[in-house]
Amino acid sequence: MNTVGIQRISLYTAPYYLDMDDFAAARGEDPEKFHVGLGQDDMSVLPPDEDIVTLAANAADPILREFDPKSITAVLFATESGIDQSKSAGAFVHGLLGLSNRCRVVELKHACYAGTAALQMAANMVRVNASEKVLVIASDVARYELGSPGEATQGCGAVAMLVTNQADILALETGTGYYTEDVMDFWRPNYRDTALVDGKYSTMVYLTALKHAWQSLIESRNLNYQDFARFCYHLPFGKMAVKAHGRLMKIAGLEANDDELTHVMGASLIYNRTVGNSYSASLYFGLTSLLETDTNNLANQRIGLFSYGSGCVGEFFTGIVGKDYQSHLYQASHHRLLASREKLSFSRYLSFYKQFGEVERSDNIELPVYTKGRFRLSAIRAHKRQYADQQRPR
Numbered sequence: 058m059n060t061v062g063i064q065r066i067s068l069y070t071a072p073y074y075l076d077m078d079d080f081a082a083a084r085g086e087d088p089e090k091f092h093v094g095l096g097q098d099d100m101s102v103l104p105p106d107e108d109i110v111t112l113a114a115n116a117a118d119p120i121l122r123e124f125d126p127k128s129i130t131a132v133l134f135a136t137e138s139g140i141d142q143s144k145s146a147g148a149f150v151h152g153l154l155g156l157s158n159r160c161r162v163v164e165l166k167h168a169c170y171a172g173t174a175a176l177q178m179a180a181n182m183v184r185v186n187a188s189e190k191v192l193v194i195a196s197d198v199a200r201y202e203l204g205s206p207g208e209a210t211q212g213c214g215a216v217a218m219l220v221t222n223q224a225d226i227l228a229l230e231t232g233t234g235y236y237t238e239d240v241m242d243f244w245r246p247n248y249r250d251t252a253l254v255d256g257k258y259s260t261m262v263y264l265t266a267l268k269h270a271w272q273s274l275i276e277s278r279n280l281n282y283q284d285f286a287r288f289c290y291h292l293p294f295g296k297m298a299v300k301a302h303g304r305l306m307k308i309a310g311l312e313a314n315d316d317e318l319t320h321v322m323g324a325s326l327i328y329n330r331t332v333g334n335s336y337s338a339s340l341y342f343g344l345t346s347l348l349e350t351d352t353n354n355l356a357n358q359r360i361g362l363f364s365y366g367s368g369c370v371g372e373f374f375t376g377i378v379g380k381d382y383q384s385h386l387y388q389a390s391h392h393r394l395l396a397s398r399e400k401l402s403f404s405r406y407l408s409f410y411k412q413f414g415e416v417e418r419s420d421n422i423e424l425p426v427y428t429k430g431r432f433r434l435s436a437i438r439a440h441k442r443q444y445a446d447q448q449r450p451r
């Protein structure tokens with residue numbers, strides 16, 4: 058039996074959020090456009106003293122309280138909101154978490170797909186050498202121009218996954234379906250700190266990639282729709298996944314209906330509704346949401362996961378939920394994290410948004426404490442980012 062896969066999964070998001078009702082009032086829109094039309098209730102907002110490194114280290118922290126940090130053999134860090142063109146964000150995380158020097162670190166990029174590329178690479182590393190313990194981290198900050206259609210679909214977050222040969226959470230099955238096409242639906246040139254997106258086009262390309270990846274999966278593995286208990290999708294906004302699953306059912310020759318949609322994927326949307334888009338992490342926010350909020354016991358059931366990264370790559374893969382998965386989830390602390398976030402006024406959201414840009418262009422800046430997370434960005438001195446561990450005695 059294949060036991061390679063996710064042994065632990067841990068989430069982290071910023072400790073601040075903007076309510077979409079306040080967003081709608083400030084932008085002169087009907088709030089139902091966001092709650093119903095996009096499937097979003099809130100968005101997590103990054104404070105100036107957090108970035109993809111602190112999101113990632115804070116996400117991985119609970120795993121490394123449970124497992125010896127010195128046992129980690131590799132860190133695969135996926136992001137499309139990189140902070141440096143050369144140094145991997147994973148190297149900063151390696152230092153903050155006190156990992157062994159006998160460890161490899163690399164940063165991977167392909168828009169929102171990179172988390173899945175990292176996960177599949179990690180699983181293959183373990184298949185080759187069963188003693189590998191790979192820390193896969195997907196960490197991103199979704200930022201669009203103020204006043205643009207994308208602004209409503211911002212958010213941020215990180216997911217850390219321990220990938221080993223003891224897949225307590227999800228055993229990854231071999232054989233996946235995939236699709237690549239060179240398109241310009243979403244991109245961020247080096248000189249910009251916000252993404253450019255052709256939103257309507259990107260939703261069309263997403264559905265095209267889904268169709269081809271699904272067909273390639275079911276043909277190569279001789280599977281059909283009924284072989285799946287639940288589905289998780291990349292979540293640029295919740296409604297995208299609902300549309301995707303409706304399309305999938307149509308391709309499978311079935312009629313989409315609300316009861317079926319709620320049953321097979323409703324629980325996967327709950328965390329994203331309040332966190333917003335976390336790019337490479339969002340599919341794994343969806344998986345965690347599914348496992349932690351679905352009222353049925355999903356042990357030994359097959360989950361289908363569709364990963365999409367603009368530009369574009371789509372991959373449909375499958376996993377079998379561990380028999381005792383519920384006792385290995387960090388469900389209570391995830392619920393505490395989401396419930397304890399502080400609501401921002403629209404003007405404070407704008408202030409955080411503007412400070413993000415200033416921090417990214419600074420070579421000499423000291424940052425006041427905003428975050429309640431363990432790790433924070435404390436300063437940039439001589440072009441070097443400095444991080445602080447708020448639990449370490451000074």
Ligand code: COA
Nearest residue numbers: 087089090093094095206207210243254256257259293367
């Ligand atoms: N009540 C209920 N629904 C409403 C509504 C209201 N008052 N007003 C609008 N809506 C619905 C629309 O009908 C539409 O639904 P549909 O797509 O099912 O037709 C939805 O809300 C969005 O409205 P729309 O006018 O299309 O929004 P928009 O022009 O602001 O753009 C996106 C929406 C998604 C294209 C935009 O937010 C975007 O570009 N986001 C980024 C997408 C992305 O990240 N892509 C990259 C990776 S996949």
